Amino acid sequence: MDSIFDDYLTLEVNDLHVDVLTGIYSEETHLPQPLRISIRAKLRIADHYDPDTPLSQSKNYMDLKHAASTALPEGLHFTLIEGVADHIIETIFLQDDKVRHVEVKIVKLALSERGEEIGITLGRGRK
Template identity: 85%
Template sequence: MTSGLDDFLTLEVSNLDVDVLTGIYSEETHLPQPLRISIRARLKVADHYDPVTPLSRSKNYMDLKHAATGALPDGQHFTLIEAVADHIIDTIFLQDDKVRHVEVKIVKLALSERGEEIGITLGRWRK
């Protein structure tokens, strides 16, 4: 874990709209539901980033997008959106050992009646 004085780099991908098989009620379990997913990944920071620093000293933020889209298994039903967030976090940790912490926010768009955001945020530190 980091102290409050450690430098950090956070990569972010926000407001990805993804259809996922999720839910506990019978009307939810047979069709994908629209979810809005945002991801923040905190990385071990390089000593310094100069104009020619290679990508290997950071991380491609498109990997975060892939974890929330292409890396979700087709046809897999997730009872809880917490399990969707956990799967995304696990995928990002497997991608790169520089990732120290991942936070995933998921909003269930089908529950919104007046633009409110109803959902969860799950954060995990690498163990």
């Protein structure tokens, strides 16, 4: 089990704005909804990061952005935003076996009336 003193590397992509077909109410189901998505991916790390350490010892941040945008199936309706988060997590796990844990936060921007953040955070460890 990981302890709070273990070494780790977390890659982050925050506040991506993505339009996704999601929702359970009739007014939500026919048009994409604006979501704000943030991702944190915890990786197995190298023993040390020297100035010339290759990217293969880490992960390309753009892979996280891809998982939350172009990797989402166009035209597929997700009933719950939890399904969107789960799809993003599975995509990141498939990309790279160094990824040990992924956390996805999704805020439904259309629900905000005064700047509040309404949504979910889903975290999953590699099984």
